[in-house]
Amino acid sequence: MPHVSRILVRCALLFGLGWSLSTGWAAQPARPEPKAPAADWKVGVATRKLTPAGPIWMAGYANRAKPSDGVDLDVFAKAVAIEDAQGGRVVIVTLDLVGVPDGLRAYVERHAAEKFGLKPHEILLNASHTHSAPQPYPDRMVLERLFSRMAKQEDVDAVNAFEIFLQKALVELIGESRAAQTPCRMEFSQARAGFAMNRRRPDGKGNYSNNPYPAGPVDQEVPVLKVTTADGKIKALLFGYACHNTTLGGTKISGDYAGYAQQFLETSYPGATALFVMGCGADQNPYPRRGMVPDQSVDELVKQHGRALSNAVSTALNSPLRPIKGPLRSAYDHAILEYEPLSKVQLNNFQGAAHTPAVIERARNLIQALDRGERPKPLPCPVQVVKFGNDLTLVAIGGEVTVDYSLRLKRELKGPAAVWVAGYSNSVFGYLGSRRVIEEGGYEGGGANIRILNHPGPFKPETEDVVIAKVHGLLRQVQR
Ligand SMILES: [Zn+2]
Structure with missing residues (x-):
């Protein structure tokens, strides 16, 4: 959610380059190519441009004082509809937006059920958390901007119109992706990119500032789901990374590094649709950021991070690929989060x-x-699991999820299936600190919640265990 960014120029660590996992230059004995899996999935993709024609208030940074005034890179919603041979199905919708408002999820759920018979567990909405896209939370925008007289009624109208456009567009997109389904095979691989770094720097006195903190926890894995048509063409590349999508500031519309990574991949692999899934990057920033490198513009930096990520995807495609078999099973519910009043x-x-x-x-x-002695009403946090047989388990959690969740789940779920943990899914209500982060405090630990309009207080430290228990419960459900 909104960040007033603080920029420290003296720490210009250049962590932007993806690195290869290849083992060296020496000739290696030829290995037999693994047999291509059968095209026993049906997969369809669809894309919708979200960039508005005119100026619009942008989401993410609290310190912007005017609407957008141009476009750096178009922003998109994309959908991939996946179905196994038994009819198990899921539609994953990725958004170049700051978050997923509750109202948007509710609208899409209702209309996708009516039109396509989809159940809530068959829909996954994930936001890239770009801070350079239109504001999708109209109520907050009205409260915070209209009062301060920075926004005019026409600005409010533009945001409300965008909300209506977005709702309809996503339902249509889901329909288009289902209609575009053809026989495909799927494979999984992963590599890594190095530009995400922990951003919670302790001062030793119990405070945490938003600055590069290389000693903090990080998850630099880049999971990739490759979808190939029966005649061997790459149809979709679904890939993830756990890092705030905040290289840019300013007032130009852009998908930030994740937008560039998608664009680079769609250029490198013509005909493929690249979809970015945001991971547990709530306490991670892309470094370096604007102003940190004296002679490198932010326009160059955002492309550098985008290229590092797209190159990690290319590395994954050149690493051993694991065939993904069915059956596809998914489950969806809410973890009930208690507040500390x-x-x-x-x-x-x-x-x-x-x-x-x-x-x-x-x-x-x-x-x-x-x-009156009342306790604050708890918050329902969506939790979803999508299991692709014994080959891949995708966990999607709501909120701005801190990295400890993904590191813990990858530890606890380690087994035959690869594990992919997404944050920013289905409802992005604010920060979801781990026990460690909540107990430490600071912005992601509860500070952001003490703006009281959106939350009555910080979450309790037990929050992490409640969410993780829900993940395990849903997995037991799909494994039955
Ligand atoms: Zn954020």
């Missing part, structure tokens, strides 16, 4: 003239609820 003293700090009427009223309501 703010105290009356903390809430009283939101009563001053510096706050908007919406914040003041919200603080008043929370104080009254506290006086």
Whole structure:
């Protein structure tokens, strides 16, 4: 969610280059090529451009004071509809947007059920978390911008129109991807890219600033699902990375590094649709970022990170590929997250003239609820598992998921199937700290929640175990 970025120029660590997993130059004995798997999947893809024709307020950074004023790179929604021989199916929709609003998920669920008979567990919506795309959260935009007089009524109208366009576009996109299904085979591989780095730098006194922190946890894996048609053409490349999509600032529309990675892949592999799945990158930033390298422009940096990621996908395609067999089974539910309520003293700090009427009223309501002895209503966090037989397990969690979740799940689920953990899926409600991050505090640990309009307080440290238990529960369900 909104970040007021702080840029530290002196730390210009160049971590942008993907590296190859090849073992060297010496001639190696020829290995027999693994037999190509049968084309026993039906897969279809569809793409819809989301870039609006005119200016629009953009999401992600709280410090923007005007709507967009041009386009760096078009933003897209893309869908891949996958079906196994027994009719097990899932449609994965990837969005070059900051998040997935609850209302969008609800609309898509309702209409995809009516039109195509899809169940909630057969739909996965993932947002790339680009901070340079149109604002998809109209209510927040109205509250925060209209009051401060930076936004005009016509700006609000543009955001509301975008919401309506987006809802309809996604339902159509799902239909188009299903209609485009042809016999295909699928394979999985992975490589890595090096530009993601932990961004929670401790000062040793219990505070955490948003700055490169190479000693912090990181997940630099790049999982790749390759879809090939029966006649051998690459149809889709679904790939992931766990890193904030925030190389750029400014007011030009762009998919940021993930947008460039998709564009580079679609150029390198003509006819293929490249779809980016955001991982657990809530506490990870792409480094270096703007202003960190004295003689490198941000326009060059964003392409460098995009190229590092697309090259990691190419590396994965040249690594051993694992055939993906069925059956495809999925499950979807919500982990119920409890809040740690703010105290009356903390809430009283939101009563001053510096706050908007919406914040003041919200603080008043929370104080009254506290006086009545009520606990804040818990938040339902979507959790989804998609199991491709014993070959690949995809876990998709809602919110801005911190990297500990993906590292823990890859540890706990280690077994015959490869494990892919996505964050920013199905509802992006704000930060989902791990126990460690919540106990440490700072922005991702609860600081961002104490803006009170969106949340009544930080989540409890037990949050991590509640989410992980839900993942295990859903996996037991699909393995039955
Ligand atoms: Zn974020």
